[in-house]
Amino acid sequence: MKQSFYTLLLICGLFFAHQFQTNAQGLYNARGYWEESNKPTYREIRIKQNTGDLLTAEELEYLNDHEVYLNRYFERMSDSEKDRYYQMKDEWDRELSNIKSRESNQGEFEWRGRDRFVSIAYGFSYGLAAVSIFEIDNVGAVGVPLVMGGLWALGPVFNPKKFEDITRPVLRANNSGRLLGWIYGGSLGLLIAGNSNSGSQVFAGLGAGGSIALGEWAFQKQKRENYSEGHIETLRHYGILGSWVGASGLGAFQVVNTNAYGAGILAGGVLGLAIGNQQSKKYPYTIGDAENTTVLGLIGTGLGFAIAAESLSNSESSAIILVPAVGSVLGTVFGHKSARGVFLTKKQGSTIGYSTAGAALLGLGLMAIVEAESGAAIIGVPSALALITQQILFQNFKKENQSQTFAQELKSKTGLDFSVDINPENYFVNQRMPLISATQGLNINPSQPIVNLSLRF
Structure with missing residues (x-):
């Protein structure tokens, strides 16, 4: 029985030793070596050295230590991983250059899928308004909204100068103006027409017109004034909140007159915009702050x-x-x-x-x-x-x-x-590094820090 126990213990030990060796080999792979060879600090120092610039003592020490570390890393790699590194190096280098290219173009505006969808959706809504105004009840009732959606997507073609040098906040202001314009224009339509026979037509016409006008005004004003996104989001939040409170107040008093609701929604929205503008002037809310406030609301x-x-x-x-x-x-x-x-x-x-x-x-x-x-x-x-x-x-x-x-x-x-900066994975890297007798003045046993405390004066 005792002999069987020792045999089982030996088998388990061999199994775990094999697993440990496999994991250790997996730690040193081609992709990892390439990433270590292209660390930003190491690359910057190498470029500085190749251009003939004088390196500081700290830079020389870092360069020597890191190159010794890379040599040890490469020696620990299996032959298959070494072959894979030579096969994939050019592709990985191109990947790195593509990342740098994307970073250099970060400030360039591009139409995202969401931007295209929102623009077409507003154009579609204006088409629905046209159907209501002109009482189209044939096939055109389907075609007109689609045509209007397409026309709004072609805005950069019809008026390219308008869209020159636009930014994300400009588009945010434009969309906020369109939304508030629909609310305020529609409420103005309710105020004027109420429950009359032409009430729906007036509502649709003034709603669409208000959306187009206020959206364009916000677009141009943001291009000139360049308000923060937090300011824009705060105004939109208060503009909707004011209209919501105005309508709720009328409902609490059991008001049944449609014209009164139009007046309440419009007045509440204008008052909300004024309060939001003052609130934004008191404190510089970020876009994240404003979105968090909207969520809580x-x-x-x-x-x-x-x-x-x-x-x-x-x-x-x-x-x-x-x-x-x-x-x-x-x-x-x-x-x-x-x-x-x-x-x-x-x-x-x-x-x-x-x-x-x-x-x-x-x-x-x-x-x-x-x-x-x-x-x-x-x-x-x-x-x-x-x-x-x-x-x-x-x-x-x-x-x-x-x-x-x-x-x-x-x-x-x-x-x-x-x-x-805490890097617990460096513990396993350091454990696999072979120890060599130190030579005076040269650190040939470099290690990667687990906890890196940095204090600069």
Whole structure:
């Protein structure tokens, strides 16, 4: 029995030794060697050396250490990996040059799929407005919107000078103006025509006209003034919020006159734009901050609807209609206050928006699975999950950004540049490096740091 145990132990030992050797060989591969050979710092020093520039003592030490490390790395590679390196080197070098080319053209504007879709969609909506205005009820009812969508996509062909040197914020301002123009123009149509026989035609005509006019005005103004994307997003948020609160207020007072709703939506929107403009002047919100505020406003609206749905079964007061609007306002206020000093990036803001939408969809799916019948649960659970997700992401981004801000402030006040870089994978690399007797004045046993503390004066 004892002999069988030792035999089994020996077999297991040989197996794990084989696995360790295989993993060690896999650590030294062709792609890894190429990446180590093309580290930015190493390449910059080599270029500096090849052009005849004088290297500092630190640069010489880094160059010698890294080249010794590369030699050791190459020696540890298997013959097949060495052959693969020579076969793939030219292709990988081209890949590196393509990356540099893309980086050099980062500032160049390009029409993304989303941009094309939005532009065509607005043109399509103007076509639908034309169908309503001229009461087209034949085949043209399908063709006119398609023609208008195509015409709006051909804008850079008809007026190329208009689209010269445009930027992403210009397009954002244009789309925001189009959206608000539809709301304000349509509300003006309701104010003028109300429930008259021509009400739908006036609504469609003024809505489309307002969208085109306000979109063009925002496009040209952004090209001249170059406002931040955070400013644009804040104005759009408040422009919609004001109209929403205006309509909710009229509903709470049980107003049934359509003209009054047109006036309330239009007045609320204009007031919202004025407040948003003042709010943006008080603090330089980033696009990430503004998107986070919009997310919180939507979550507040959802929670407000959940409360209203629960209250409707116990009360007949029309004031309950105001609860979702109050939730929108509270979410907006909380978003603005929490964003101060955080400076969320565009990526962070879009990540919050994307993830909270996923959390809300998850909650809605769970309510469908359990066959929930309560309106408060159907709306409240997705909103609550979205709020939890938003807070988790926001707090993580807040810590990350504030730590970077602290380092920048420390550098500006004291001149000290302190950073920490942790690379745990270097432990395994160092373990596989053979030890050689040191020669005085030359470090021939280089190692890659696991924790790199950098302090510059």
